[in-house]
Amino acid sequence: MxxxxxxxxxxxxxxxxxxxxxxxxxxxxxxxxxxxxxxxxxxxxxxNIPFYDPVTHGPHPDPVLHKKLSKTLGKPLFYALDTPQQSERLTDHFPASNLSYSTQALPLNALLDTLQRPNADTELGEVKGRLRWEKWPQKSVxxxxxxxxxxxxxxxxxxxVSTNWDIGTLSYSEMFSLPGYTFPEHYRRLHKKLPPELVRPTRRDVSSYYAAYPRAVxxxxxxxxxxxxxxxxxxxxxxxxxxxxxxxxxxxxxxxxxxxxxxxxxxxxIPPPPIFLPLLQRPKMQRSHTDGSSGGHNTVLVIGSGFTAADVILSTPPNKRIIHIYKWNPDRPSPLKGCHPQAYPEYAEIYRRMKLGTLGTSTQNPRSPHTEHPGSAPVMRDWETTYQGFPNAQVIAVSGDGKIKLLTIDEEVIEREITELKYCVxxxxxxxxxxxxxxxxxxxxxxxxxxxxxxxxxxxxxxxxxxxxxxxxxxxxxxxxxYVAGACTYAAGxxxxxxxxxxxxxxxxxxxxxxxxxxxxxxxxxxxxxxx
Ligand SMILES: Cc1cc2nc3c(=O)[nH]c(=O)nc-3n(C[C@H](O)[C@H](O)[C@H](O)COP(=O)(O)OP(=O)(O)OC[C@H]3O[C@@H](n4cnc5c(N)ncnc54)[C@H](O)[C@@H]3O)c2cc1C
CATH class of the missing domain: 3.50.50.60 (FAD/NAD(P)-binding domain)
Structure with a gap:
């Protein structure tokens, strides 16, 4: 639980x-x-000065990039990135390259990403970074x-938004590493073993890593x-x-x-709109009394269609009922849609529930009775009895005692009683x-x-x-x-x-x-x- x-x-x-x-x-x-x-x-x-390193693990797998960077070999990477035009010249072949460079990220950010983690999206195994770091204390600012x-x-x-610290992150562990002290090194310190490949660490482990990073480096x-x-x-x-x-x-x-x-x-x-004020202005005592997991009503109203709403659903104790209101627009689908059931089973399951909601079957024919959280014990949720999805519904009335009225997409007005609101838009x-x-x-x-x-x-x-x-x-x-290292390297230079x-x-x-x-x-x- x-x-x-x-x-x-x-x-x-x-x-x-x-x-x-x-x-x-x-x-x-x-x-x-x-x-x-x-x-x-x-x-x-x-x-701490970065250099292109074609020696330790060989040249960068992108021969064009290797050729360009070889011109400033032995010099700090800052020289190759001296002006926006220079960094543009280094990366202008990315769109046509055989390597899968992000087309969304700034080329400068994609450049430092590929130097730290070449082929990170296509290769398993040890990360063979092509950066070498030298400490030049006299340069420090x-x-x-x-x-x-x-x-x-x-x-x-x-x-x-008070979510569970043991929910798995979206990125795989190596993607969190900063220079000088990697996430796997920290994981080994915490757990006395290296993280498995393609593991999505818990938020707890990632926050622990960044909190420890300043001392470590x-x-x-x-x-x-x-x-x-x-x-x-x-x-x-x-x-x-x-x-x-x-x-x-x-x-x-x-x-x-x-x-x-x-x-x-x-x-x-983003704060809830004024219609929810009667609920939000209830005295704290009353709220905490009815919000407790024992006795009383125990229903959380979750509003939102993205990862934060999904994290709140995953963090809700399985004995609490969930009423979920979310936007559903096939032209602008929820980001959860991109979650592959193997890599992100818990998010894929919530997306499936949301989709069932659009068919009017959110409470019928559940496929799996529980949701797996990477890094923690599976959370048992009986979706059939504890989850109701309302796509594109509107909240039209809210009273201080927790009673709400919803207008569904079928123009039906439904009354429910809730004990907690999680507004995650x-x-x-x-x-x-x-x-x-x-x-x-x-x-x-x-x-x-x-x-x-x-x-x-x-x-x-x-x-x-x-x-x-x-x-x-x-x-x-x-x-x-x-993608953080690109802009940081330019600014530092x-x-x-x-x-x-x-x-x-x-x-x-x-x-x-x-x-x-x-x-x-x-x-x-x-x-x-x-x-x-
Ligand atoms: C729920 C969630 C899940 C995510 N999951 C992932 C993931 O799996 N992988 C991934 O790579 N990224 C993920 N991200 C993206 C996240 O933005 C990055 O991981 C990263 O935190 C960005 O780093 P940053 O240093 O730019 O900003 P932040 O980490 O946002 O840090 C900026 C800090 O500055 C503080 N601040 C703001 N204003 C002031 C002020 N006036 N004075 C002082 N401090 C101020 C902020 O409160 C904040 O603490 C996630 C984001 C969210 C919200």
């Missing part, structure tokens, strides 16, 4: 305690968000990763969790960032030269933390709802969307972790180069000043920025 347990194994062991910051501090780069993309960028900004999630890992450590001192970034505006030398600690409410200010937006597109759930990000001017600059006019499309056009022409502002992670429109140029200039000035005054040159903190 599914039940909720803490999301991680040993949160206190992995979270880093930072000395209190108060007042104002400066740093070279602020990264907003502490998800996988922010962690990947931090790894790079710590001076001072930065702060600031995220509201309670631990490193962003949305993987948050749970806005030595970036923990730059990662600040549990902090909200509130107001960012431009100043003369870069940006002013207001940060608030979630626990104490204390505010501090950070001045930085570069800003990286890594705040994702899944932080906020989508999640979005927000760029409300940018000043109005900055938001206008980056082209995000709607503050409240940021989706995969919001910054996509801008990012397609360059990850540095306006001078000094970079976009990485799911905000680029590529939401999967396997730019930031490291600018910082190096600045250091060289500062050294030159210091030398000139020393000659003029006869004093020895003073040293600026490496990588820190001077805010005028």
């Amino acid at each position: 599914p039940h909720r347990r803490p999301s991680q194994y040993s949160s206190s062991e992995v979270s880093h305690q930072h000395p209190e910051i108060s007042g104002v501090r400066t740093t070279n780069t602020v990264v907003v968000g502490n998800g996988p993309a922010a962690l990947c960028l931090s790894y790079l900004l710590h001076g 001072e930065h702060m990763v600031l995220g509201s999630a309670p631990d490193a890992g962003g949305q993987w450590t948050e749970d806005p 030595g970036i923990a001192s730059a990662v600040y969790s549990n902090v909200y970034v509130k107001r960012i505006s431009r100043n003369q030398g870069g940006f002013t960032v207001q940060v608030q600690r979630r626990k104490t409410g204390e505010i501090f200010v950070v001045l930085c030269r570069h800003l990286v937006l890594a705040s994702g597109i899944f932080s906020y759930t 989508g999640r979005r990000g927000s760029l409300g933390y940018l000043s109005t001017d900055l938001r206008k600059e980056v082209g995000a006019l709607d503050v409240a709802w940021v989706s995969a499309d919001t910054l996509r056009r801008r990012v397609e022409t360059g990850v540095e969307v306006v001078p000094g502002v970079f976009v990485i992670g799911s905000l680029t429109g590529d939401s999967l972790v396997r 730019k930031i490291l180069k600018e910082s190096e140029d600045r250091k060289a200039l500062a050294a030159q000035h210091a030398g000139a000043a020393a000659t003029a005054t006869g004093k020895s040159p003073g040293s600026e903190t490496p990588g820190s920025c001077v805010i005028s």
Whole structure:
């Protein structure tokens, strides 16, 4: 029976305690968000430099790509990605290639994906990455990763819709790996064995991996969790960032030269419409009394047709009844439709139930009495008696005692009594933390709802969307972790180069000043920025 347990194994062991910051501090780069993309960028900004490696496992299986990358062999990959045009030249053969490159992902993101995991979609066995990492500490750039999630890992450590932490993820385990410490390494630490091939790990294991990652690769001192970034505006030398600690409410200010937006597109759930207010405004006591699994009515109303709704259904104890309202449009099918019954049996089963609902047979002729959750014991649900699907139904009345009226597609009005509402019609990000001017600059006019499309056009022409502002992670429109490294590598290359140029200039000035005054040159903190 599914039940909720803490999301991680040993949160206190992995979270880093930072000395209190108060007042104002400066740093070279602020990264907003502490998800996988922010962690990947931090790894790079710590001076971990990627190189194309055609030696360890031989050249990349794409001979055209190998030829192109061979021109900058021995140089950091940043050289090959120096401008958007250069990265375009590296990838312009992808659409015609025999290798299966994603046609949806940004070519830059597909490039880093294939260098880390060549042929990942078609070959089993050991991942033979074609990147070599070298640690160049002198290249590191001072930065702060600031995220509201309670631990490193962003949305993987948050749970806005209360789902079961043991549900299998959509991606296979290797797709979660970031450079320097892979998911399989972490899995082996947790379970004393490597993950089986083609396993979909649990959300618990993935969140544990990202929470452990900063310590494992030595970036923990730059990662600040549990902090909200509130107001960012431009100043003369870069940006002013207001940060608030979630626990104490204390505010501090950070001045930085570069800003990286890594705040994702899944932080906020779309709230239920006002018709549900009578239900939502019920006193807490009453709700928790009737919501309990023993006694009373025990029916959850789930609204939504995607993975979040499906996860809620999978997380609902099998003795609870489910009323499921979902959109059904053959021209825009639910994303669950793409779930193969072998790879994703639990999602395929829910899709089947939804389809039966359109035939008016959702409660008849059940094929299987239970649903398997990868990574956990099967959950027994008697679909016949505990699930009712209502495609394209509308809720037309709701009262505070849990009684609702539904208008079905057959124009029938049905009354039901529910104890809980799970409204799962989508999640979005927000760029409300940018000043109005900055938001206008980056082209995000709607503050409240940021989706995969919001910054996509801008990012397609360059990850540095306006001078000094970079976009990485799911905000680029590529939401999967396997695609985070592309934009991160480009952004890191730019930031490291600018910082190096600045250091060289500062050294030159210091030398000139020393000659003029006869004093020895003073040293600026490496990588820190001077805010005028
Ligand atoms: C239910 C669900 C299942 C998914 N399953 C998979 C999967 O199986 N495989 C896969 O590859 N991807 C999956 N994804 C996609 C997911 O987006 C990526 O896995 C990944 O988390 C993206 O990383 P990110 O760093 O871009 O953003 P996120 O992980 O979203 O992290 C961004 C963080 O920034 C925080 N933030 C936002 N605003 C502020 C602010 N003002 N101040 C401070 N912090 C802020 C957010 O709260 C969030 O914690 C799934 C997404 C969802 C919603």
